[in-house]
Amino acid sequence: MALTGTTPTPPSQTDPNRLGCGRSIDDVWARVDLPPDPHEQTCPDCQAARHDLGDLAAATRGVVAADKADPALRLNSGVITGILEIARAEVRRGRRIPMDQPRPGAARDELTVSEQTLANLIRRTSDEIDGLEARRSAVALSKHEPLNEDAPGPETRQPETLPAPAEITVDLRISVAPTTAIPALTHLLRDRLRTAVELEVGITATVINITVEDIHHV
Amino acid sequence: MNCATGTGPGQEYHRNPHSSVLAVPAARADFAVSSSPVAGTPSPPRVFSEATTVARAQDGDTDAFEQLVRSYEADLFRLGFRMLSDRGEAQDAVQDTFVLAWRRLPSLLDPEAFRAWIYQLMTRRCLNILRVRVRRHTGVSSGPDFELEARAGRPGPARSTTDPAAAAQTNAMQDCLTAVLATLPPDQRACWVLHEMHELTYPAIAYAIGVPVSTVRGRIARARLQLAKGMTAWR
Numbered sequence: 001m002a003l004t005g006t007t008p009t010p011p012s013q014t015d016p017n018r019l020g021c022g023r024s025i026d027d028v029w030a031r032v033d034l035p036p037d038p039h040e041q042t043c044p045d046c047q048a049a050r051h052d053l054g055d056l057a058a059a060t061r062g063v064v065a066a067d068k069a070d071p072a073l074r075l076n077s078g079v080i081t082g083i084l085e086i087a088r089a090e091v092r093r094g095r096r097i098p099m100d101q102p103r104p105g106a107a108r109d110e111l112t113v114s115e116q117t118l119a120n121l122i123r124r125t126s127d128e129i130d131g132l133e134a135r136r137s138a139v140a141l142s143k144h145e146p147l148n149e150d151a152p153g154p155e156t157r158q159p160e161t162l163p164a165p166a167e168i169t170v171d172l173r174i175s176v177a178p179t180t181a182i183p184a185l186t187h188l189l190r191d192r193l194r195t196a197v198e199l200e201v202g203i204t205a206t207v208i209n210i211t212v213e214d215i216h217h218v
Numbered sequence: 219m220n221c222a223t224g225t226g227p228g229q230e231y232h233r234n235p236h237s238s239v240l241a242v243p244a245a246r247a248d249f250a251v252s253s254s255p256v257a258g259t260p261s262p263p264r265v266f267s268e269a270t271t272v273a274r275a276q277d278g279d280t281d282a283f284e285q286l287v288r289s290y291e292a293d294l295f296r297l298g299f300r301m302l303s304d305r306g307e308a309q310d311a312v313q314d315t316f317v318l319a320w321r322r323l324p325s326l327l328d329p330e331a332f333r334a335w336i337y338q339l340m341t342r343r344c345l346n347i348l349r350v351r352v353r354r355h356t357g358v359s360s361g362p363d364f365e366l367e368a369r370a371g372r373p374g375p376a377r378s379t380t381d382p383a384a385a386a387q388t389n390a391m392q393d394c395l396t397a398v399l400a401t402l403p404p405d406q407r408a409c410w411v412l413h414e415m416h417e418l419t420y421p422a423i424a425y426a427i428g429v430p431v432s433t434v435r436g437r438i439a440r441a442r443l444q445l446a447k448g449m450t451a452w453r
Contacts, residue, residue, distance in 0.1 A: 016440075016443060017439050017443065025439065025442065025443065026439060029442060052446045052449070052450050053442075053446055055391060055446075055449055056395070056442070056445055056446050056449055058388075058391065059391040059392050059394070059395040059449065060395065060414050060415065062388055062391070062392045063392050063395055063396060063415070064296075064415050066392065067296045067299065067300070067415075068292070068296070072305060073292065073295045073296055073299055073305070073308075074291065074292050074295060075287075075291045075292075075295060075309065075312060075313070079309060079312075079313055080284075080287060080288070080291065082313065083287055083313055083316045083317060083320075084280060084283070084284055084287070086317050086320070087280050087283050087317075087320045088280050090320065090321065091278050091280065092278050092324070094278075116278050119277050119278065119279075120279070123274060123277075123279060127264055133266050133267060133270040134270075134274070135269075135270055135273035135274065135277075135329075136273045136274075136276060136277050137277060173273070175267065175269070175270055214267075214269060214270075216266075216267040216269075216270065217267075218265070
């Protein structure tokens with residue numbers, strides 16, 4: 001077996017990765033697809049190791065190529081469908097966002113929209129704009145100045161008035177193409193998102209924070 | 219940085235600050251995700267970078283997750299087959315890995331590390347299966363107790379040589395490698411397969427298996443030696 005060395009005594013019992021000539025098998029392996037260097041042209045240890053490792057490298061390439069071309073090593077569509085059905089069944093809907101701005105003293109609103117629905121809307125709207133990729137997003141009810149509960153006067157407590165649309169804050173992380181003019185892009189994106197949230201859900205996006213976290217090449 | 223509406227004069231941008239050693243060069247950067255159905259005619263599918271696709275899947279976008287499944291299923295299946303030497307078990311392992319990935323995706327901190335991360339889930343799944351297999355057959359044999367699936371007669375690119383003798387030699391060498399590979403200890407086999415058949419870096423393999431890089435290097439060297447010896451013995 002050439003890899004143990006052709007010299008009469010193996011160089012080292014403790015380091016099986018070193019040939020009789022002192023070269024490591026790592027080095028021979030790293031060069032196995034290159035022409036032999038001057039040492040390898042004359043060294044019998046290296047020549048034998050190159051031969052054995054060359055066979056191993058060729059067989060490895062062959063097995064990889066055959067595996068990649070083997071249709072039986074692909075998931076069939078039924079299995080993929082099964083995986084995706086589980087994923088859809090387990091979609092995290094997230095918190096429910098009330099569609100009416102909560103008012104002190106008013107009954108708890110029944111109408112809500114899920115974070116997941118809003119996230120889908122945000123992605124879908126963003127995808128209509130070239131030059132950006134929408135990534136993660138988060139929505140939350142906008143924080144308001146705390147109402148002065150002690151203030152007198154009927155105008156601060158009017159449960160009979162129509163409820164106001166909920167006001168939300170959107171945090172959206174995006175990646176942009178290298179040539180994108182970011183100020184114009186974010187202006188357009190905010191405009192589109194505000195309109196879409198208003199029209200499709202009926203709530204108001206008062207704050208839209210956009211974080212450009214990456215640049216992607218298209 | 220955040221650019222809140224009406225709060226700042228202008229926006230700045232920066233590169234993703236994540237610079238993990240696990241980040242894999244964006245070799246597979248193309249993902250087609252069907253676009254909005256708003257327009258009357260279906261618009262061409264958007265193509266997203268992998269980091270974007272991963273981020274969207276983390277947010278519960280099943281279309282993005284489907285792209286990841288389609289992008290990685292073949293690689294994971296090949297890994298499972300070489301680890302387990304059994305197509306049925308490999309397929310089950312891939313399925314379990316994707317379901318687990320979906321459940322754990324929100325906790326993945328760096329979307330750029332997805333490739334190393336999904337390989338970690340699959341590798342550990344295979345190693346667990348092999349541990350159970352060993353326990354079930356304790357004392358019987360250290361080697362696999364199933365029949366290796368030979369690929370004789372199945373066409374493949376490496377088998378289309380016109381010279382029948384050379385083709386037979388090539389087939390025999392590959393079958394020999396397959397057989398010797400299956401006799402390696404599972405941890406060694408995992409390191410070898412991930413490095414030589416899937417081109418994972420040493421740090422990515424260390425992350426996948428949960429051992430130091432030096433251990434990975436040693437296991438790959440031992441595996442290489444064993445495989446070369448096995449093939450020499452065959453010749």
